[in-house]
Amino acid sequence: MRTRREFLKTAAGAGFVLAIDLKAFCAAEAKADFSPNAYIEIHPDNNIRLWVTRTEMGQGVRTTLPMMLADELEVEWSQIQLEQAATVPRFQGIRLRTSGSGSTVGTYNSLRKAGATARVMLIGAAADKWGVEPATCRAQAGSVVHLPSGRKATYGQLADAASKRPVPENPPLKDPKEFRYIGKPMKRTDGHAILTGTATYGLDTRVPGMLYAVVKRCPYLKGSVISFDRSKAMAVRGVRHVIPIESGLATGVAVVADQTWSAMKGAEALEVNWNPGPNCNFDSDQFLGEMEEALGESGYYVRGDGDAAQAAASEGRKLEAVYEFPFQAHAPLEVMNCVADVRADSCEIWVPTQAPTTAQEYTAKQLGIPVEAVTVNVTLTGGGFGRRLFVDYVPEAVEISKAIGKPVQVVWTRSDDMRFGFFQPPSIVRIAGGFDHAGKPLFWSQRSVGCDLSMFGPLDAKALADPRHYFNDGSPWGSFDNPYNFPNLQADFVRRNSPVPTGPWRAVEYPGQVFARESFIDEMAHAAGRDPLELRLELLQPGDVLKLGDAKVDRGRLIGALRLVAEKSNWHQAPVTMPDRLWGHGVACNIYSDDCFMAQVAEVSVGKSAGDIRVHRIVCALDCGRVINPLGLEGQTESGVTWGLTATLRGRIDFRNGTAVQENYVDYEVIRMHEAPVIETHILPSELSPGGFGETAVPPVAPAVANAIFAATGKRVRRLPITSKKLRA
Amino acid sequence: MPKYTLRVNRQVHQVDADPEMPLLWALRDLLQLTGTKYGCGIGICGACTVHEDGRAARSCEITVANAVGREYVTIEGLSAAGDHPCQRAWIEEDVSQCGYCQAGMMMTAAALLAEKPHPSDAEIDLVMSELVCRCGTYQRIRKAIHRAASEGKAT
Numbered sequence: 046m047r048t049r050r051e052f053l054k055t056a057a058g059a060g061f062v063l064a065i066d067l068k069a070f071c072a073a074e075a076k077a078d079f080s081p082n083a084y085i086e087i088h089p090d091n092n093i094r095l096w097v098t099r100t101e102m103g104q105g106v107r108t109t110l111p112m113m114l115a116d117e118l119e120v121e122w123s124q125i126q127l128e129q130a131a132t133v134p135r136f137q138g139i140r141l142r143t144s145g146s147g148s149t150v151g152t153y154n155s156l157r158k159a160g161a162t163a164r165v166m167l168i169g170a171a172a173d174k175w176g177v178e179p180a181t182c183r184a185q186a187g188s189v190v191h192l193p194s195g196r197k198a199t200y201g202q203l204a205d206a207a208s209k210r211p212v213p214e215n216p217p218l219k220d221p222k223e224f225r226y227i228g229k230p231m232k233r234t235d236g237h238a239i240l241t242g243t244a245t246y247g248l249d250t251r252v253p254g255m256l257y258a259v260v261k262r263c264p265y266l267k268g269s270v271i272s273f274d275r276s277k278a279m280a281v282r283g284v285r286h287v288i289p290i291e292s293g294l295a296t297g298v299a300v301v302a303d304q305t306w307s308a309m310k311g312a313e314a315l316e317v318n319w320n321p322g323p324n325c326n327f328d329s330d331q332f333l334g335e336m337e338e339a340l341g342e343s344g345y346y347v348r349g350d351g352d353a354a355q356a357a358a359s360e361g362r363k364l365e366a367v368y369e370f371p372f373q374a375h376a377p378l379e380v381m382n383c384v385a386d387v388r389a390d391s392c393e394i395w396v397p398t399q400a401p402t403t404a405q406e407y408t409a410k411q412l413g414i415p416v417e418a419v420t421v422n423v424t425l426t427g428g429g430f431g432r433r434l435f436v437d438y439v440p441e442a443v444e445i446s447k448a449i450g451k452p453v454q455v456v457w458t459r460s461d462d463m464r465f466g467f468f469q470p471p472s473i474v475r476i477a478g479g480f481d482h483a484g485k486p487l488f489w490s491q492r493s494v495g496c497d498l499s500m501f502g503p504l505d506a507k508a509l510a511d512p513r514h515y516f517n518d519g520s521p522w523g524s525f526d527n528p529y530n531f532p533n534l535q536a537d538f539v540r541r542n543s544p545v546p547t548g549p550w551r552a553v554e555y556p557g558q559v560f561a562r563e564s565f566i567d568e569m570a571h572a573a574g575r576d577p578l579e580l581r582l583e584l585l586q587p588g589d590v591l592k593l594g595d596a597k598v599d600r601g602r603l604i605g606a607l608r609l610v611a612e613k614s615n616w617h618q619a620p621v622t623m624p625d626r627l628w629g630h631g632v633a634c635n636i637y638s639d640d641c642f643m644a645q646v647a648e649v650s651v652g653k654s655a656g657d658i659r660v661h662r663i664v665c666a667l668d669c670g671r672v673i674n675p676l677g678l679e680g681q682t683e684s685g686v687t688w689g690l691t692a693t694l695r696g697r698i699d700f701r702n703g704t705a706v707q708e709n710y711v712d713y714e715v716i717r718m719h720e721a722p723v724i725e726t727h728i729l730p731s732e733l734s735p736g737g738f739g740e741t742a743v744p745p746v747a748p749a750v751a752n753a754i755f756a757a758t759g760k761r762v763r764r765l766p767i768t769s770k771k772l773r774a
Numbered sequence: 775m776p777k778y779t780l781r782v783n784r785q786v787h788q789v790d791a792d793p794e795m796p797l798l799w800a801l802r803d804l805l806q807l808t809g810t811k812y813g814c815g816i817g818i819c820g821a822c823t824v825h826e827d828g829r830a831a832r833s834c835e836i837t838v839a840n841a842v843g844r845e846y847v848t849i850e851g852l853s854a855a856g857d858h859p860c861q862r863a864w865i866e867e868d869v870s871q872c873g874y875c876q877a878g879m880m881m882t883a884a885a886l887l888a889e890k891p892h893p894s895d896a897e898i899d900l901v902m903s904e905l906v907c908r909c910g911t912y913q914r915i916r917k918a919i920h921r922a923a924s925e926g927k928a929t
Contacts, residue, residue: 101872102872103870103871103872103873103909104871105871232865232868233868233870233873235870235873236864236865236868236870236873237856237861237865239870239873239876239877240849240856240861240864240865240870240873240876240877240880241809241849241850241852241856241861242807242808242809242810242848242849242850242877243809243850244873245808246811246874248808248811248812249802249808251806251808257803282792283792303803304791304795304799304803304804305799305802305803305812306792306795306796306799306803307792307795309815310792310794376908377872377874377908378811378813378819378821378872378874378875378906378907378908379811379813379872379874380812425872425873426872427811427872427873427874427875428872428874428908428909429872430908456812458815459813459814459815459816676868680868680871680911680914683910683911683913683914684871684909684910684911685910686910687909687910687912688908688910709814709815709816709818710813710814710818710819710906711816711818715906715908716910716912717902717903717904717905717906717912718898718899718902718903718905718912718915718916719899719900719903720903721910721912721913723913724913
């Protein structure tokens with residue numbers, strides 16, 4: 046090898062070669078990083094960086110996704126430096142959106158392949174270096190080892206050589222028997238940062254020169270600003286600007302200040318004259334009444350097996366019931382927020398969002414600059430639950446930053462967050478069912494009245510004109526994919542929309558539909574004097590896979606979950622006797638999106654005189670294919686159950702005079718520790734493809750609890766939330 | 775603006791602030807101690823819990839003017855190396871999901887354990903039910919408090 050001194054001596058006499066030689070020389074000096082794909086970067090100093098391409102909101106992607114990469118890559122967990130993907134060219138063509146419980150399902154193959162690609166290239170580099178066959182080398186713990194000789198090189202030492210090798214198209218994946226991380230309980234990677242206060246959530250973003258903004262929002266749905274008097278707001282110490290804004294979900298006037306508190310005080314002091322707009326008389330009770338009236342209309346086709354109408358006209362035991370699921374808020378603990386820094390020809394954003402690419406596109410359009418000029422950095426997220434799939438808080442921050450020429454953090458107050466969301470829309474479901482003379486289930490007839498999710502824009506005329514539009518869309522979830530095998534099964538959907546913005550909430554359409562379906566199965570069982578769990582098992586026979594359009598409803602796997610929950614909950618035990626309380630248990634089950642199977646048994650008691658409800662235990666049995674992180678799966682089960690329990694016993698958003706009534710955790714109560722039941726998670730082992738689990742545990746909770754309350758008290762509550770008052774009525 | 779002297783995490787800070795500014799925002803926006811979280815702003819969720827003279831207190835309800843002369847500890851100052859028995863127990867039980875409420879949860883639990891080294895489930899529920907976790911990590915929090923109680927003496 047030429048020394049630097051020799052090089053410079055030679056180069057001095059040959060001017061024009063110098064530039065080229067110098068470049069070659071520098072390249073030889075600086076060893077290349079090894080980055081065979083967007084997810085992995087290995088530096089010569091053995092720094093191993095892995096990128097997470099989904100948003101962490103508590104569901105565990107910053108643990109699960111690196112587990113899949115690290116397993117195939119063969120690195121020690123302690124060697125990894127985690128990075129969060131931003132909307133930069135490196136991730137062009139890679140999905141950064143987090144939704145539909147899809148992060149594990151959507152990355153399992155690609156991340157394993159990415160890890161395996163790097164492993165194969167590192168082994169190849171080592172084998173070349175040592176002049177041996179790659180098959181005699183093995184990757185382990187961040188090094189390649191030549192097995193016969195014991196020679197060893199770290200990934201860092203091999204990075205430069207590996208970076209010069211061709212990228213293999215189909216690298217061999219590991220035999221699942223050799224998984225090191227996949228399937229093992231792994232603790233949250235951000236645990237230590239969270240517990241020492243160093244983890245950065247959106248609201249913790251601090252950019253030099255940043256100001257803080259709070260928006261006084263028009264309280265009326267789609268109302269607007271007529272005029273405002275900025276003087277009282279400007280008089281608050283620390284307030285710098287008062288500017289009307291037009292972007293975002295609810296228009297209003299932004300108060301920009303040196304600190305959050307000054308901005309909040311300024312927004313309180315600000316006087317605005319509102320135009321209440323077209324919806325100032327909107328009342329959610331009235332709307333629910335209109336939805337119920339719409340049960341009289343015929344709807345879009347959802348299911349039509351056999352002839353339910355004819356079966357309903359025949360003799361035999363019949364019953365019918367109507368169920369109601371009200372508006373719900375997401376109420377994540379971290380309020381909506383966003384930092385935007387609009388510069389001359391570019392914009393940088395820091396935001397806790399599930400949809401960074403959407404934020405990038407919107408911002409580019411808003412500012413009239415190319416998409417590449419906008420960088421969206423994704424922070425940790427204090428809960429998402431679907432609310433952060435829309436990015437209305439981003440254009441607000443962009444508009445304000447542009448107006449004041451400085452970086453700004455828009456902070457929603459808790460009241461803003463509760464009143465101006467994309468709410469879970471209500472649903473009204475009527476089901477009729479009956480048995481034949483022999484007591485065999487004969488028919489099921491369901492009509493669901495519900496809303497389209499306004500977050501995704503209005504349906505076009507073509508979709509509306511298609512009587513099978515909702516069927517083709519697989520909607521409504523929980524009615525469309527009803528797993529029960531009735532000889533005559535009919536279901537349709539009537540749409541009724543309100544001015545309330547609506548969007549996906551944890552488990553989207555399932556909670557309202559599954560509450561109705563699983564409650565009604567229970568009602569049928571009691572009407573026929575049958576055990577509710579046994580009747581479900583019978584209705585899932587022959588355990589086949591029902592094909593509906595592109596969907597596959599695997600009844601056999603649901604039977605497996607029901608049998609396991611029966612065993613683990615000791616379903617056939619004698620009722621528990623309590624001195625002043627009535628005890629009961631109830632069962633419910635559901636399939637989330639074809640690939641996650643969940644059965645739950647709830648055990649409750651109700652005070653004989655006070656009618657107070659206690660949920661003691663919820664036993665969950667599930668099959669979601671191969672489990673990546675069983676510890677994370679248990680956490681998601683506990684989380685989903687608690688979420689479902691809030692909707693069952695507490696949650697409800699009301700609108701009066703075009704304004705949401707509930708404003709904080711005082712009037713939108715969530716389950717707290719003293720009400721939280723013991724939650725058990727029992728997992729059916731499976732080697733099938735992993736299913737997405739962030740939402741699976743939610744839908745069965747309300748019906749399992751309602752069915753348990755019926756078993757305890759003989760009272761059937763069909764309108765959520767279930768309260769002591771309703772039980773005493 | 776008036777100047778106030780705040781004692782936080784065994785350090786003395788001078789802040790210029792409105793006397794009514796809640797300690798929460800002084801910590802976050804003036805002292806850059808963002809580990810203390812904003813949740814509800816009215817003292818009902820507990821995300822902003824800090825220690826005030828050794829007791830759990832809601833920093834959204836304490837004004838800067840009233841904070842003078844008292845000793846505060848935030849999550850950043852709970853332990854030097856992140857190894858307070860609660861921090862270790864929270865890691866062991868893998869409590870955090872989104873994690874946003876957990877600083878408040880741990881500060882509350884640490885204050886509880888300082889007062890009652892071996893709380894019963896009922897005593898834990900009484901105190902911890904004043905806080906909100908939207909991810910529903912309650913049963914792990916309870917386990918972690920028991921674990922911290924049993925291992926606390928080791929430090």
